[in-house]
Amino acid sequence: MPSPEEYSLFAITAPGLEPLAQAELRAMGIRAAAEPGGVAWTGGADDLYAANLRLRTASRVTALAAEFRARTFFELERHARKVPWERWVPRGGAVRLRVTSKKSKLYHEGAIAQRVLEAIEHRVGPLAAGGVVADEEGGEEQGDAQLFIVRFVRDACTIRADASGALLHLRGYRQALARAPLRETLAASMLLGSGWDGASPLLDPMCGSGTIPIEGALIARRIPPGLASPDREPRDYTFTSWPDFDVERWAKVVDRACEDILPASPVPILGSDRDDGAIEAAASNAARAGVADDVDLSVRPISAIEPPPGPGCIVINPPYGVRVGERDPLRNLYAALGRTLRAGAPGWTLALLSPDHALERQVGIPLDEAVRTSNGGIPVRLVVGQVPETS
Ligand SMILES: C[S@@+](CC[C@H](N)C(=O)[O-])C[C@H]1O[C@@H](n2cnc3c(N)ncnc32)[C@H](O)[C@@H]1O
Known part of the structure; x- marks a missing residue:
């Protein structure tokens, strides 16, 4: 895991768009690796904020919360309780989980979600609301709830904190629709x-x-797509409610x-x-x-x-x-x-x-x-x- 001031970042893209997001980051001075489904790099808050504000081709930006192996619920609980959830979830905050499991001993996604929610409450206290959301990337708004994306593949668990909130294609300007609009x-x-x-x-x-x-x-x-409005005020992003959000840095x-x-x-x-x-x-x-x-x-x-x-x-x-x-x-x-x-x-x-x-x-x-x-x-x-x- 990177140092507490740094994030292991992953910008999710639609399949095939990874090289375009990678080139966008390169133009911002960020060297990222293209992987299936997105681009990965390590960076500080400036990178996190700028990527959300400026990436035109990515669907969302996420920060790695934890990576571990677990083949039993006991192991999952043990690792999940060590995750610094307080970095992303304020006291009394709301959380949503998107869980997928493939080729793993722990396959019951609802039961995995329940253990992860319990681990979050163990560290940050009672949550305002907790829920499990569908696997699909919809265009839905998610209110203030912090989304965590939990993936098990061959017993390796990766947990990512969503930094964007509403998907990044929702710039805010497109409210009038014609037939078959493009994202x-x-x-x-x-x-x-x-x-x-x-x-x-x-x-x-x-x-x-x-x-x-x-x-x-x-x-x-x-x-930047995040300033696509007449007053050039940024749209809302989830990372602005993270406890370590640096309002002055964001303004810069x-x-x-x-x-x-x-x-x-x-x-x-x-x-x-x-x-x-x-x-x-x-x-x-x-x-x-x-x-x-x-x-x-x-x-x-x-x-x-x-x-x-x-x-x-x-x-x-x-x-x-x-x-x-x-x-x-x-x-x-x-x-x-x-x-x-x-x-x-x-x-x-x-x-x-x-x-x-x-x-x-x-x-x-x-x-x-x-x-x-x-x-x-x-x-x-x-x-x-x-x-x-x-x-
Ligand atoms: C798939 S839609 C384009 C959607 C658009 N990219 C958006 O994001 O809303 C195809 C468009 O082609 C237009 N169209 C079809 N035949 C046309 C023609 N002969 N001349 C001009 N426009 C035409 C339709 O009216 C429709 O708006």
Whole structure:
């Protein structure tokens, strides 16, 4: 275990996004190791605070609370009572546990949770509330309860304290929804995975509720996702209620991030969609993120796009159509997208979130896989290529 001033940190990502989170941390001066499901490193409170505030591609940041082996409840109790729970749980606080067990002698997740809750109370006194939560990473709010993620794999137990609270994709701005909105973390991953760096024009001609152009504006203006609001006040994070939370240090991390913010996007950022309700939602979301003046939103079909002088980057999350009967119209839509781009945006980079090779081929532009992940349970790939100069 690291020293008491340090944390063994792990930023959880959706599968396939680990290298992007690792690159984000590298840009912050942090060397982290990519592991399946996230990135790991040891750092102090500055790292913990900055990672929560600034990581665009991670779902949550956690700190290691304990690692031990236990094959009996007696061993589990003995180790769990030695964990310094008071580092994360204030007196009279509330706790939630997410327990999973694989290939281990101790397999009853409810019984494991009960022993861990008893160990916490043994050290910090009675809890306001304790509960066991589902295994799945939902988008749910968790109130003030401190979440611990308890994992048994082959009798090795790892306990991590969640530092983020609500999942990090919940930046706070996206309250108006259109159909099939992208998670903000996936939209940011598409942008970073496409190689777009905020220094050339960006266009999403199927922008729906505006997630890609809004995340683009945040990147271009160097606004951390945790400050995506008009007043640039940080969203809530669980670590701010940890007993050792250092309010001055946190203020410094936030101030430093604010100093980097550009007053306006240095490049044009355009979003359009044929659905006027979607564009209305996108406009109100952009206003809530404090980037209304940085994104140019319009109602238009893909056939009527007018890219600004480029080249720049076109980042698109087209409809998937997983239901029967949707394949033929979709094939036509992907083919029309390719024709429009070849005619109107030669030399631009195209980055597309693709559900399958067959649809992708309809676009008629050579595309290479940059990221492989899943979106709402559907396996998807981010494919990137260059629109040919001549058709
Ligand atoms: C999967 S959704 C995009 C969701 C978006 N990324 C978000 O986060 O809300 C696909 C979008 O493509 C739009 N669309 C479908 N066909 C279109 C066309 N021919 N021209 C313009 N937009 C189109 C739909 O209205 C829908 O908003």
